[in-house]
Amino acid sequence: MKLDSKAPVGPLEEKWTSYKRDMKLVSPANKRKYKIIVVGTGLAGAAAAATLGELGYQVFAFTFHDSARRAHSIAAQGGINASKNYQNDGDSVYRLFYDTIKGGDFRAREANVYRLAEVSNSIIDQCVAQGVPFARDYGGLLTNRSFGGAQVSRTFYARGQTGQQLLLGAYSALSKVVASGAVKLITRSEMLDVVVDEGHCKGIVTRNLVSGKIETFAADAVLLCTGGYGNVFYLSTNAKNSNVTAAWRAYKRGAAFANPCYTQIHPTCIPVHGEYQSKLTLMSESLRNDGRVWVPKTAGDKRNPSEIPDGERDYFLERKYPSFGNLAPRDISSRSAKEACDAGLGVGPGGLGVYLDFRDSMNRLGRDTISSRYDNLFQMYERITGENPYDVPMRIYPAVHYTMGGLWVDYNLETTIPGLFCLGEANFSDHGANRLGASALMQGLADGYFVIPNTLAQYLVKVKPGAAKTDSPAFKGALEDVNASVRRLLSINGKRTVDSFHRELGKIVWDKCGMARNASGLKFAIEQIASMKEEFQSNLRILGTADDFNTSLEKAGRVADFFELADLMCRDALTREESCGGHFREEHQTADGEAKRDDEDFCHVAAWEYQGPDKTPVRNVEPLAFETVHLATRSYK
Amino acid sequence: MKLKLHVWRQSGPHAKGHIEEHLLDNVSPHSSFLEMMDQLNEELQSKGKEPVAFDSDCREGICGSCSMVINGRPHGPWKGTTTCQLHMRAFKDGDEIWIEPFRAKAFPVVKDLVVDRGAFDRIVQAGGYITVRTGSAPEANLTPIPKSDADTAFDAAACIGCGACVAVCKNASATLFLSAKVSHLAHVPQGEPERMKRVKSMVAQMDAETFGACTNTGDCTQVCPKEIGQNHINTLNREYLRAISFDNSNASANTGSAG
């Protein structure tokens, strides 16, 4: 498989400018002849659908939710980065680019990341114009905060609900074009396959989640904006319905899947309470701006935290990383918490938690200031745990939060299937091996508002509009495949529920392919996953029928894909013989336990190519050429 | 703890529904309400019965998917809390719990506890946006917004579109939902040029969706997970009065910028 990044040549700062200068345009009269399918209505999908609709394309937007506004982008709390430099603290496009590349541990493509930093400012302008109520100071101007791993204050935020406000902005833009008829919105409809006809993606197969009807839709290009695959771990901060199915089915039709092992563990989540836990709740990382992370110095110290004097507390992030302290990057913070808990210093039920303490900042800034910054988060914490963080330090523990891996895309955001594009978290492109805080929202909106409207045209000018017809053999074949797989799931008629399989799968992936990985664990996991998958295929039980609203059936299809993805993640983790970003291989660490990257052998993207059921996929490589930045070892000491 | 559940079951939009009783044991007080429902569904499936369908997604109180009327109150007994954030600590051993779908003509039942809230989307489509083409936005700091206005706009914009306001209202009115969007956009200067047309179109759409009228009883704010205040309804009324007095544009026409 040839992986051509198609990044423009020339100096980094001029790549996107020269790309736009030289790019081809679709004339207004022709735009309306092209049909574009957008799957997913999160930040990337809603932004893309709204913008393409405005431009005059015939857009069909699909969501499996009852409304476009429910997409999981809505749950992002912290903020969105932009290099506006409103704070006059030395920020610039280059610095945002560099921080993102460095945060990603030098495993992202320079050209893409620079473009992201470049359009970041337009995103803020766009969102403000849509009425997004960002935080403002008393002069009425926008205010910023510093966010995990950044030395400048470049994060724009809307209390602890930035993702919600940005998504509602994109949703309103989408609603506008739905009302005008430029976009047709199809809700409660899940994409179950892409249709590839003569080498080009020409449409999708969906299941209407209310009637159960399997349908096909033809278009001239398909955009997957379907989010990340964190739910492969079962317990994650992702929404219950988030899944990999759209990306996975595309992978099985020929789209390369890049770096699946790059998963981000978020350091500040509420610890697990018990067996029936269905998901983990993130506490915004912004809490680390004012909270101090600590554990008792002695293992088994069961005293009430307020009774433990400072001398007997280990503020381990401040101790180990003096210049970043509690704001150390996510992977480092997470692993440090895990190490503390592994050493028996953890607090709370099961010893899986560390304190995040606001005592000192409340003394310094006053309770009211802390309350104005975090009150909604404190309330959320109290609702879930029954403990009041104003009085008792929060307990936090890492949880899976974001997946940097995803469908491989080139500079145009096009996958290895021509005509199939992938935006937002679902692609692999901008975050390398680890994502910087407040960059996910930026990427989703950058892809949707400012990148795809330009890059999509480069593909469209090469194809004749309206060539695809749903009565072609390719569509009929895909439809039959989906029908057959739905029937197969329903016909197993075994004993176990989908959730029980999903829980079991998640546990093994978390244990062996989570915060720290090693070769023997990964090999063990691959075997386990295979045998679990076999049981899944023979002992699953789904009640109800295919022609009805059937939540178990929906889940079963998604979990089936998670089994296959889990296998690929472990293979990817196993073959990446280095530690970088969110991927920590225990065999590859320095003497003091830090990640050890191997730029000699692994400064590349691993893009996996499907070979057929039960065949080992092929690992293709896109070398990463760093023309501008120098590869440096990340040091947050 | 042990619970007796009375759950609404309805196999489809046109089917006749009924209340079904289930006993559920070993419920942890640390579980969320939806985790308790998951547990019920696992048990039902192990007995060969179809699980109870309900909407749920983010489970952190922000997506607005979860609904349910629990013992006569949308989202259950905790103030400012969605069903997914309601924890079983709110109940005690031996409690009976009645679980019903949100009820309104505009929210038809899809299955069991799942309802169709598409009417809300259509109200937003009628004008709940600021017309700005991608790329045409001016520099963000060009227009300062007084902090108090920005804060009020945020308070309104915090609406998660769950529909609890409709479910509790004795008139099944969507006024709080509508007012939240109108008030949000009326408090930012960017929303100014369309404010009169917006409120007229959105009010017309709310009527077309068969929601009831507001009688200012105030129950909606009490069950709203984001505690959106009655002051936004006041703003809506003022905006509407201004619009019908001074605006001559046609409320039903949509001039969204396509092509």
Place this chain on the structure above:
Amino acid sequence: MFPSAVGSKLLMAATGLAILLFVLGHLAGNLQFFGGPDVINTYALHLRDLGPLLWVARLGLLAAFALHLSLAVSLTRRNSLARPEGYAFQTDFPQSSVASRHMWLTGWLILAFVVFHLAHFTFQWTHPEYRELHWKASDGREGHDVYSMIIKGFSQPFLVGLYIVAQVFLWLHLSHAVSSMLQTLGLKNPRNEKLLDLAGPVLATIIFVGYVSIPLAVLLGVVKPIVISSG
């Protein structure tokens, strides 16, 4: 065609305000009863002297009533259609007052009372003998002896009970209506909200006490009949 739900509510509020102003004016007039026969009977005479102006006011009030009523009918119908299938578990209303949820009921009862009240005191259909009560002012002009009519009317405990019960319904209606009207007219803001929310119950109570004081005063003998006419 009826206006939108929000528009209907605005009209409800506006007509409600007109009726409220009448209720207050009517109360101010009635309270002159305590000033003795000369005061209230002179007042009645002055009202009659308004001539065509009185009819303009009456027609205006009638229109406000008619509009208020027809909007109430259409809104109540709209509201009941909005939830065809109710809840099995009685909805636990977290804030709303009983009064706010039963405006249509108190409204109809008040209407019934108004009809009776007109028949009783204004047109005197129920008690034609009131028509015989005459009064002569000091300047020699003659008029209806309203004072004695009130005394006679409220000497019957049954009628006093009826009037007081009607005032309870009016109190219930107004205790929600006034604050609701202020909200509907968009006059509330976070600073005056608490004050305006109090306005309803306070004003309703003032009106209640004012209206109830007259029949009670008569029944309890606080105000005695004075023979002033030779009727």
